[in-house]
Amino acid sequence: MLCDKCKERPATVHYTQIINGVKTEMNLCEQCAAEEGLINNETFASVANFTPFSVQNLLAGLMNFLPEVGNTFVGQQLKCDNCGLTYDMFRQTGRLGCSHCYDALQDELNPLMRRIHGSIEHRGKIPRKTGGIIRARREIDELKEKLEKAVKEEAYEEAAVLRDKIRELEKEFGK
Amino acid sequence: MFEHDNDVVLSSRVRLARNIKDIPFPSIMKDSDAENVIDIVKKAVYSNEILSAQFIEYDMKNINPIERQSLVERHLISPDLAQNTKNGYALIKKDNTVSILINEEDHLRIQTIMKGLNIKEAWNVADKIDDLLEENINYAYNEKIGYLTSCPTNVGTGIRASVMVHLPALSITGQIGNILNSVVKIGIAVRGMYGEGTQSLGDIYQLSNQVTLGQREIEIIENLEGVVKQIINNERKARNDLFTIRRVQMEDRVGRAYGLISNARVLSTQEYMKLMSDVRLGAVLKIIDIDIKEIDELTTNIQPGNLQKILGKQIDPYERDIKRAEYVVQKIKG
Numbered sequence: 077m078l079c080d081k082c083k084e085r086p087a088t089v090h091y092t093q094i095i096n097g098v099k100t101e102m103n104l105c106e107q108c109a110a111e112e113g114l115i116n117n118e119t120f121a122s123v124a125n126f127t128p129f130s131v132q133n134l135l136a137g138l139m140n141f142l143p144e145v146g147n148t149f150v151g152q153q154l155k156c157d158n159c160g161l162t163y164d165m166f167r168q169t170g171r172l173g174c175s176h177c178y179d180a181l182q183d184e185l186n187p188l189m190r191r192i193h194g195s196i197e198h199r200g201k202i203p204r205k206t207g208g209i210i211r212a213r214r215e216i217d218e219l220k221e222k223l224e225k226a227v228k229e230e231a232y233e234e235a236a237v238l239r240d241k242i243r244e245l246e247k248e249f250g251k
Numbered sequence: 252m253f254e255h256d257n258d259v260v261l262s263s264r265v266r267l268a269r270n271i272k273d274i275p276f277p278s279i280m281k282d283s284d285a286e287n288v289i290d291i292v293k294k295a296v297y298s299n300e301i302l303s304a305q306f307i308e309y310d311m312k313n314i315n316p317i318e319r320q321s322l323v324e325r326h327l328i329s330p331d332l333a334q335n336t337k338n339g340y341a342l343i344k345k346d347n348t349v350s351i352l353i354n355e356e357d358h359l360r361i362q363t364i365m366k367g368l369n370i371k372e373a374w375n376v377a378d379k380i381d382d383l384l385e386e387n388i389n390y391a392y393n394e395k396i397g398y399l400t401s402c403p404t405n406v407g408t409g410i411r412a413s414v415m416v417h418l419p420a421l422s423i424t425g426q427i428g429n430i431l432n433s434v435v436k437i438g439i440a441v442r443g444m445y446g447e448g449t450q451s452l453g454d455i456y457q458l459s460n461q462v463t464l465g466q467r468e469i470e471i472i473e474n475l476e477g478v479v480k481q482i483i484n485n486e487r488k489a490r491n492d493l494f495t496i497r498r499v500q501m502e503d504r505v506g507r508a509y510g511l512i513s514n515a516r517v518l519s520t521q522e523y524m525k526l527m528s529d530v531r532l533g534a535v536l537k538i539i540d541i542d543i544k545e546i547d548e549l550t551t552n553i554q555p556g557n558l559q560k561i562l563g564k565q566i567d568p569y570e571r572d573i574k575r576a577e578y579v580v581q582k583i584k585g
Contacts, residue, residue, distance in 0.1 A: 088522070106522060159275050171278035171356070175270060175391035175399040178406075189396070189403050195465025198397030200408035201378070203385050210394050 079105035081112075156180035212249040216242055253543075255367025258535045259483045261415040261455065261547060264326065265373040265472075266362040267381055268400045268409035270391040276401040277338075277354050285338035288358045292351065295387035296342055302383055306351070311339035317565060320556025326364055331355050349380060357401050357409075359384075368479060370412050374472050396464065407464030412472050414479050415444065419454045419532040420489035421482075430482060431456070438462050439478055453524035453531075453550070458482075494536050505533030513583045517569075518576035523553055541583070549582055 079087045080103050087103035094100075104112065154163040161173030163184050172178070178185060189196050202211045219242050226235040270276060271291060274284050297303045311319065311333065319333040327347060332339045332355045340353040352360040361380050363373040391399040397407040405411070421427045431441045438461045443451040458479060460471045493501050508529035512518075531546050533539045551557060553575050559565055562574060 106519065159279060161279065169278060171401050172276060172403070173279045174275045175272065175393070178393060178396060178399055185403060189406060189464060192404055193407065193462045193464035195462075196396060197465055198393075198395060198407045199465060200397055200410070200468050201381075203390050203392055204382060205385055205389070 077103055079103065079108050081105075081108040154181050154184060209249050212245050216245050216249075219245070253367075253535075255365075255369055256483055257367040257543065257547075259416055259418070259486050260368040260479065261417060262326070262364055262366055263368055263370040263373050263412075263414050264362060264364045265370065265377045265410065265412045266360050267377050268357040268360050268398065268405045268411075269381070269384075269388075270358045270399055270401065272389040272391045274358065277356060277358065278401055282338065285354050289338075289340045289353050291388060292340075292353050292359055292384070293342070295384045296351070298387055299383050302380070305344050305349075306342040307345060309341040309343060311336045311341070317556055317559045321554075321560045322556075324554040324556050325551055328352055329355060329360075349376065351380075351384075357405070368414065368476070368483070370414060370472050370476050370479075374410075374412065374468060378468070405463050408466070408468050408471065410463055410468050410471055411459055412475050413457050413459035414475065415455060415457050416479065416482060416486075417453070417455050417528070417531060418482070418486050419528045420493055421486050422454045422528075423493060424489045426485070426489065427454075430485065434458065434478055434482070437478070439475065452521065453528040455524075455528075490532065490536060501533075501536065502538055505529050505536070505538045509533060509539050509583075513580055515576040515580065517572045518553075518579060519572050520553065520555060520575070523575065523579065524550070545582070549579065553579060 077087045079085050082105060085105035085107065088106055089102075089104045089109035091102040091104065091109070092099065093102075102112075155161070156173055156177040157180060158176035159173035161177055161181075163181055166172060166177070166181065172181075186196050202214065204211070219238055223235055223238040223242065226232075226238060271288060274280065274288060277285070280288075293308075296306060309318075309322065309328070319328075319336075322328045322341070322343075323330050323333050325347065327343050327350050328339075328341050329352060332341060332352050335354060338354040342351040342353070344350070348364060350362045350364075352362065361377050361384070363377045363380075365373050393399055398409040400406050400409055418427060418430075421430060435441060440459050440461050442457045442459070444453075444455045444457060458475065460475050462471070466474075508526045512523070512526040512530055515522075527546065527550055530539065530541070531543060534541045534543050534546060552561060555568075555571060558571060558575055558578065561578070566574065
């Protein structure tokens with residue numbers, strides 16, 4: 077099959093368009109298809125230029141649907157004291173300015189994060205150095221759960237070991 | 252059987268987004284902050300015995316556009332980092348399995364990449380490097396919401412695990428749309444070969460986790476792996492069905508693609524990708540005798556940046572299509 081447009085080269089791009097129920101079919105060669113803007117000639121060029129939607133646009137879209145936060149007065153501008161980023165700036169770019177923004181804008185960010193992730197409670201990795209106490213606290217919580225289970229199952233020897241471990245950790249890191 | 256399911260899975264990647272405490276995020280930071288970040292990360296790498304001997308440095312402002320593009324095409328850096336010719340910096344492990352990207356959307360991103368289905372191993376390595384770096388870097392971390400990132404879509408674990416899959420049979424049999432629509436519903440994002448905003452070419456798709464907060468890393472990894480394994484099974488079944496029920500048509504399709512790819516005089520990336528998909532499928536189904544590892548290497552090498560790097564010069568797109576055809580014919584015919 078030859079290209080519908082140039083009638084010279086073989087048609088390798090078969091394009092079907094349906095507008096208001098009217099079906100149009102086109103059989104084009106790669107070159108004519110590229111001229112019509114139906115395909116990109118080079119993959120990498122498309123990597124750089126082809127941005128149908130961005131995370132920022134999606135975030136902005138989500139934020140527009142979020143209910144107004146109760147304690148935010150109309151016109152009041154939330155702002156991070158550390159870096160100066162305002163909520164409006166975040167809305168436009170989808171990027172936060174610094175780690176303090178999470179505290180400063182939390183009333184607005186929390187519902188957004190809940191919507192994106194379905195949760196606002198981190199359950200993943202805890203950094204060793206910065207998270208020493210947090211790590212211990214989580215470990216204590218986990219041990220307490222195990223202890224409860226051991227007592228229920230009347231595994232008293234195991235329970236005693238767990239209890240000692242908990243005491244040891246609590247002594248080391250405070251309660 | 253195939254090594255790490257590489258009949259369907261091309262590669263597995265894990266990246267961790269991290270920021271340094273008390274330095275503004277890249278979107279608003281000053282050049283002096285950016286330089287500071289590069290120094291801190293480099294010091295953390297070089298002061299560690301295990302890490303120090305393994306990395307090569309790439310300063311985006313000092314390397315030429317072809318080299319930058321080639322790094323993107325080999326998935327060693329992101330398109331965003333390649334564009335940051337002011338402050339972008341990368342440390343890439345000599346065997347190309349680990350990249351530490353500096354001053355991208357976050358201060359640092361640790362990325363590990365492995366061939367085939369290997370997400371757990373990729374996570375284990377990333378996790379270890381993260382621990383080693385953390386000995387010398389104070390991360391921005393919050394007890395409640397975890398690792399703090401420039402964009403709230405990455406907060407928490409900062410993890411993005413992704414798997415690149417080749418799904419020609421699901422595409423031929425028309426099941427692809429349904430499958431991709433359903434994985435999206437359970438929190439898996441589907442993208443083209445080069446990430447966000449790119450088209451899928453050659454029936455290659457990138458699947459990755461959406462959620463980064465509220466789940467443990469291993470849960471996120473296992474969830475993605477579980478979904479990918481089901482997709483692998485579906486793809487294999489479709490391949491098998493096609494081969495048994497439509498054998499002649501399949502042999503015809505693969506034979507035609509092979510004929511074109513091995514005799515072409517002018518070959519664009521786009522056309523190569525389309526033909527490659529059938530040729531790769533034909534290789535897996537043993538219709539033609541080519542090693543899929545060689546095809547995958549070829550697919551990386553014929554991308555515009557890599558091709559120009561191999562040829563050692565910058566050439567215009569049309570000339571490139573001719574050189575690409577020459578290169579492919581030579582590699583395929585041996």
